[in-house]
Amino acid sequence: MLSRSQARTFFLVGTAACTFAFVGLTVDTFGQLPSRTNASAITPEVARGKQLWDENNCMGCHTLFGEGAYYAPELTRVYERRGEYFIRAMLVDPAAMYPGERKMQRYDFSIEDQDALIAFFRWAGTVDLNGFPATPNLMPLAVGDGVAATGGRPQLFNTMCLACHAMDGQGGQIGPALDGVGGRLDAVYLRRWLENPTAVKADSRMPVLPLSDAQIDELVAFLSQQKD
Amino acid sequence: MRFESQRVAWWFFATCMLLFTLQLVYGFILGFAHAGYDGLHDVIPFHTARATHTNLLVMWLLCGFMGAAYFIIPDECDRELYWPGLAKLQLAALVVVGVTAIIGFHFNWWEGRKFLEIPRPLDYLVVVDVLMFIANIGMTVWKGRRLTTTSMVLFFGLLMAALLYLPGMIPTDNQTIDSYWRWWVVHLWVEGVWELIMGGILSYLLIKLTGVDREVVEKWLYVIVGFTFLSGILGTGHHYYFIGTPRYWLLVGGLFSALEPLAFLGMAIYAISMAKRGGRRHPNKIALSWTVGCAVMSFVGAGFLGFAHTLPQVNLYTHGTLVTAMHGHMAFWGAYAMLVLAIMAYAVPLMTGRHLHASPASTFAFWTSNIGMIAMTLAFAVAGITQVVLERRVGMDFITVQKEIEVHFWGLILAAGLFTAGILAQLWVFVRSGLPVGDLVSGAREGEDGYGAG
Numbered sequence: 001m002l003s004r005s006q007a008r009t010f011f012l013v014g015t016a017a018c019t020f021a022f023v024g025l026t027v028d029t030f031g032q033l034p035s036r037t038n039a040s041a042i043t044p045e046v047a048r049g050k051q052l053w054d055e056n057n058c059m060g061c062h063t064l065f066g067e068g069a070y071y072a073p074e075l076t077r078v079y080e081r082r083g084e085y086f087i088r089a090m091l092v093d094p095a096a097m098y099p100g101e102r103k104m105q106r107y108d109f110s111i112e113d114q115d116a117l118i119a120f121f122r123w124a125g126t127v128d129l130n131g132f133p134a135t136p137n138l139m140p141l142a143v144g145d146g147v148a149a150t151g152g153r154p155q156l157f158n159t160m161c162l163a164c165h166a167m168d169g170q171g172g173q174i175g176p177a178l179d180g181v182g183g184r185l186d187a188v189y190l191r192r193w194l195e196n197p198t199a200v201k202a203d204s205r206m207p208v209l210p211l212s213d214a215q216i217d218e219l220v221a222f223l224s225q226q227k228d
Numbered sequence: 229m230r231f232e233s234q235r236v237a238w239w240f241f242a243t244c245m246l247l248f249t250l251q252l253v254y255g256f257i258l259g260f261a262h263a264g265y266d267g268l269h270d271v272i273p274f275h276t277a278r279a280t281h282t283n284l285l286v287m288w289l290l291c292g293f294m295g296a297a298y299f300i301i302p303d304e305c306d307r308e309l310y311w312p313g314l315a316k317l318q319l320a321a322l323v324v325v326g327v328t329a330i331i332g333f334h335f336n337w338w339e340g341r342k343f344l345e346i347p348r349p350l351d352y353l354v355v356v357d358v359l360m361f362i363a364n365i366g367m368t369v370w371k372g373r374r375l376t377t378t379s380m381v382l383f384f385g386l387l388m389a390a391l392l393y394l395p396g397m398i399p400t401d402n403q404t405i406d407s408y409w410r411w412w413v414v415h416l417w418v419e420g421v422w423e424l425i426m427g428g429i430l431s432y433l434l435i436k437l438t439g440v441d442r443e444v445v446e447k448w449l450y451v452i453v454g455f456t457f458l459s460g461i462l463g464t465g466h467h468y469y470f471i472g473t474p475r476y477w478l479l480v481g482g483l484f485s486a487l488e489p490l491a492f493l494g495m496a497i498y499a500i501s502m503a504k505r506g507g508r509r510h511p512n513k514i515a516l517s518w519t520v521g522c523a524v525m526s527f528v529g530a531g532f533l534g535f536a537h538t539l540p541q542v543n544l545y546t547h548g549t550l551v552t553a554m555h556g557h558m559a560f561w562g563a564y565a566m567l568v569l570a571i572m573a574y575a576v577p578l579m580t581g582r583h584l585h586a587s588p589a590s591t592f593a594f595w596t597s598n599i600g601m602i603a604m605t606l607a608f609a610v611a612g613i614t615q616v617v618l619e620r621r622v623g624m625d626f627i628t629v630q631k632e633i634e635v636h637f638w639g640l641i642l643a644a645g646l647f648t649a650g651i652l653a654q655l656w657v658f659v660r661s662g663l664p665v666g667d668l669v670s671g672a673r674e675g676e677d678g679y680g681a682g
């Protein structure tokens with residue numbers, strides 16, 4: 001039977017070997033990180049974004065690279081998924097973007113800080129994560145990897161409108177689905193709606209979105225075509 | 229209890245009970261927010277409540293480990309603590325730093341680094357404080373009249389826990405590198421050196437409570453901590469799958485972390501067989517329940533539920549979902565919360581001289597808290613698995629899925645109510661046991677611990 005000194009030898013040798021291997025792998029990992037994490041793209045602006053990310057404990061609600069809390073969405077690919085305009089709006093007044101929904105802290109970030117956080121998210125999206133987040137694969141309706149990119153829809157529609165509305169089974173359920181909306185509403189109505197929802201319907205919870213006239217033109221043209 | 233200076237442990241344990249209770253209050257805030265009631269959002273937003281909940285946990289566990297060490301080390305080394313006064317000062321300093329950190333969290337003063345939210349200036353104070361603790365324990369071991377394996381394992385566990393705090397302070401602009409070092413603290417703590425502390429405390433308790441020969445207990449202690457490090461060190465790789473680190477971590481992390489449950493299984497078999505072998509003659513039966521319960525529940529929470537999501541094929545979908553929270557609760561409860569409650573159940577009656585270990589409240593506390601925690605784990609499991617399927621597999625929107633699973637948080641809150649009832653009973657027993665004024669016993673032989681013959 002095993003004696004106490006044999007048991008101790010097992011412990012010491014095993015621990016030493018594993019520690020050695022772990023340190024070796026760490027050295028190798030750090031050799032690979034500059035290219036895997038696209039480290040040359042970590043500009044002072046990105047670094048400032050990370051600093052804001054830390055100082056405000058964004059990880060206390062969200063996850064990034066799957067690390068953090070489980071109260072708010074995973075943000076690794078948020079730049080691709082939601083786009084710059086949507087992120088900006090959230091960074092200033094989230095309650096306006098998701099009225100009556102689960103709350104995010106209101107930060108009123110300056111333009112420079114918004115830029116820094118957006119730069120940070122854009123960088124995060126370029127890191128090689130070995131396939132995370134995975135592409136949903138259970139149902140045919142699931143398209144892409146959380147990043148809507150189909151249907152010949154305007155980019156802006158995919159990033160901004162789908163945050164709350166759905167189309168072709170994709171998107172959020174906070175507002176009504178927009179399939180066939182062009183058959184129900186005409187272009188004049190749609191334009192007035194996008195400019196200011198509550199001016200059309202006083203009890204609407206949809207916010208005034210940060211859209212330029214050209215962007216509204218694009219969205220109205222697209223929505224008007226959705227006849228069925 | 230044989231030495232005057234062991235009494236200082238009581239103050240650490242009292243702090244434990246206080247912080248633990250507060251931790252639960254914040255747990256409820258988190259649970260209600262998930263269930264859709266975030267009325268406190270403007271005063272205590274979710275991230276504040278969360279940082280407070282988890283940091284209080286870590287703080288009271290560390291406090292418990294320190295108390296355990298101050299109680300066990302003099303007994304094992306057969307002498308008074310080297311600097312009894314320093315122990316009190318060190319506790320006071322720890323409480324001041326901790327409370328400052330918690331208050332800071334309510335005013336946006338923190339680092340957004342999960343589990344290590346304590347702001348940098350306070351980190352240094354923590355280090356100084358822990359150094360005082362290590363020095364005190366180290367000198368006691370060094371000048372002790374005997375050197376036991378149990379005290380060595382406990383001491384090195386604590387020393388390495390202190391050293392491993394340091395990598396967490398390496399500054400970087402790269403999120404991946406930040407995470408890389410963060411896991412050296414978080415993972416190598418709970419799945420490495422804290423298991424040493426656990427092994428040390430459990431073997432002390434088993435020697436005391438079962439009367440099994442020290443030689444036998446300590447031999448198996450080596451085997452178990454051997455398995456811990458064999459699997460746990462390279463097992464760190466299970467946090468390096470998807471954060472930007474190389475692909476080989478999928479293989480290394482998957483393989484070695486899949487072996488980690490063996491150490492916990494070993495711990496469970498060890499505790500059960502020692503308890504059987506020694507016969508349950510010791511009068512403090514509830515302390516033995518907590519001891520064996522700790523070993524068993526840590527296998528369920530850390531070993532079994534850890535294994536459930538540690539393979540990369542699974543983790544790809546469960547990474548960063550409520551499935552992780554399910555595992556986190558049961559693992560921390562089984563391995564470390566129950567460990568601290570076990571040493572308290574054994575030591576408090578000796579320190580205060582009031583033997584309430586046979587009271588119905590003690591039994592109620594043990595069973596109610598454990599059943600409550602199992603129910604909480606189930607609630608998290610249902611919520612987590614639903615989230616994984618709907619969000620990660622089907623591709624539904626995050627918020628839509630969160631609304632879908634709100635109802636399971638009512639289940640969580642009910643279960644947490646049960647759990648809390650158990651903990652309040654434990655608090656009641658602790659308070660009724662009174663201040664540490666019990667008599668010292670002089671017998672230096674094993675088994676003469678002040679409980680008398682059963």
Ligand code: HEM
Pocket residue numbers: 066067068342343414418419466467485486488489526530531533534535536537538539543546547548549552555556557559560563564
């Ligand atoms: C007592 C020991 C343990 C404790 C206290 C514990 C606790 C935790 C906690 C709190 C987390 C969340 C960490 C974070 O996301 O920041 C976590 C994650 C994890 N644990 Fe454990 N754990 C223990 C043992 C184990 C074991 C033995 C295994 C494997 C067999 C394991 C597998 C995992 C995995 C795979 C994750 C990552 C989950 C994800 O990707 O989101 N754990 N653990």
Ligand code: HEM
Pocket residue numbers: 068069070071251252253255256258259262278281282285552553554556557560561565640641644645647648
């Ligand atoms: C009243 C009882 C409790 C309730 C209602 C509760 C609830 C919660 C909730 C809702 C979360 C946040 C998950 C998220 O990020 O969305 C959480 C996190 C956590 N709680 Fe508790 N909790 C309770 C007690 C405990 C106890 C007793 C422990 C330890 C023994 C514990 C350890 C943790 C840990 C480690 C985390 C972080 C988990 C992770 O990041 O994966 N909690 N808790």
Ligand SMILES: [Fe+2]
Pocket residue numbers: 415419463464466467
């Ligand atoms: Fe781990």
